[in-house]
Amino acid sequence: MQSVEAVRWSADGSAVRIIDQRELPGKFIERDLATLDEVVSAIQTLAVRGAPAIGVCGAMGLVTVAQRTLGGQPDFQQRLADVAAIIREARPTAVNLAWAVDRVMRVAAATPGDAEAGIAAMRAEATEIFHEDRRMCRAIGAFGASLVTDGSTVLTHCNAGALATSGIGTALAPVYVAVEAGRRVAVIAGETRPLLQGSRLTAWELARAGIPVTVITDNMAASLMRQGRVDLCIVGADRIAANGDVANKIGTYGVAVLARHHGIPFYVAAPTSTVDPATATGADIVIEQRPAHEVTRPFGVTTAPAEAAVLNPAFDVTPAELVTAIITDRGVFRAPYDFAGAAPAHS
Numbered sequence: 001m002q003s004v005e006a007v008r009w010s011a012d013g014s015a016v017r018i019i020d021q022r023e024l025p026g027k028f029i030e031r032d033l034a035t036l037d038e039v040v041s042a043i044q045t046l047a048v049r050g051a052p053a054i055g056v057c058g059a060m061g062l063v064t065v066a067q068r069t070l071g072g073q074p075d076f077q078q079r080l081a082d083v084a085a086i087i088r089e090a091r092p093t094a095v096n097l098a099w100a101v102d103r104v105m106r107v108a109a110a111t112p113g114d115a116e117a118g119i120a121a122m123r124a125e126a127t128e129i130f131h132e133d134r135r136m137c138r139a140i141g142a143f144g145a146s147l148v149t150d151g152s153t154v155l156t157h158c159n160a161g162a163l164a165t166s167g168i169g170t171a172l173a174p175v176y177v178a179v180e181a182g183r184r185v186a187v188i189a190g191e192t193r194p195l196l197q198g199s200r201l202t203a204w205e206l207a208r209a210g211i212p213v214t215v216i217t218d219n220m221a222a223s224l225m226r227q228g229r230v231d232l233c234i235v236g237a238d239r240i241a242a243n244g245d246v247a248n249k250i251g252t253y254g255v256a257v258l259a260r261h262h263g264i265p266f267y268v269a270a271p272t273s274t275v276d277p278a279t280a281t282g283a284d285i286v287i288e289q290r291p292a293h294e295v296t297r298p299f300g301v302t303t304a305p306a307e308a309a310v311l312n313p314a315f316d317v318t319p320a321e322l323v324t325a326i327i328t329d330r331g332v333f334r335a336p337y338d339f340a341g342a343a344p345a346h347s
């Protein structure tokens with residue numbers, strides 16, 4: 001598979017380099033994020049997106065802003081904390097963003113007094129988060145690949161592939177590893193209204209990797225399952241509660257209900273950085289509400305009257321009872337979920 005590098009350091013390390021996912025699949029454009037506004041705006045407008053990728057971007061963005069603007073400031077620690085708070089709140093649902101920013105901040109707090117040494121330590125931590133994410137994706141792929149047998153068709157929702165991480169993805173990692181092992185695997189990508197991460201991004205990266213992919217509108221999933229054309233579902237996650245409830249892209253819950261009705265296994269694949277032991281159940285997860293124009297005027301085309309009220313939650317919660325298993329970098333977990341020892345410490 002040709003690597004896709006959704007988020008990384010720029011060549012000279014002075015900025016965060018991202019693939020601008022708002023432009024895909026039409027244009028492949030990389031951008032360097034060098035200011036707080038650029039980092040926050042890229043995360044909020046989904047130029048960089050997907051739980052692990054925004055975690056890495058947040059961590060690297062914090063270091064970038066600290067290095068460029070806070071270095072010589074007398075109140076370095078206070079200003080750093082203010083910047084960290086703004087980045088960690090850029091999007092509320094994916095726990096990876098706060099988790100990664102908090103990790104970098106813990107390192108900064110451990111080197112008080114010397115801003116330069118603090119920034120160097122923060123950079124090392126952000127770089128480690130990046131590499132760790134790559135390793136976690138690989139491990140998810142290794143654990144999940146055995147579930148993807150030769151000739152199988154996997155339905156996925158949204159994009160939880162390489163574009164959503166700094167590695168080979170989460171939901172798509174088992175597919176990539178199974179294909180590497182010589183198995184024939186096909187993917188059905190739900191288009192994922194309203195922002196079309198499935199058709200724009202999942203289909204793009206799979207086609208680029210030479211893996212057969214079929215795009216469907218979200219409302220076709222039931223019919224395909226009834227026809228026996230889906231062997232298993234694998235989706236990603238933005239936050240997994242301690243009881244195994246899973247927040248992921250809006251529409252995931254519907255796919256899980258359909259899969260249960262048709263007796264199809266429904267897997268969630270996520271790194272342990274997405275498991276949040278501090279969140280007891282899905283009811284405690286804050287769901288991001290996004291602007292109405294994404295629904296009424298997607299990609300500049302008016303699709304609903306201006307007078308219509310709009311709901312646009314970015315995520316929904318799939319209850320643990322609908323999840324067959326959760327594939328993580330530390331193994332495959334099944335109900336009753338006990339992530340103790342698997343979940344990283346969240347502050």
Ligand code: MRU
Pocket residue numbers: 046049050051052094157158159160161164165169170171197235236237238248249250314
């Ligand atoms: O709003 P997005 O595009 O950031 O939503 C992304 C998802 O819901 C993904 O499935 C999730 O973050 C897992 S990415 C490995």
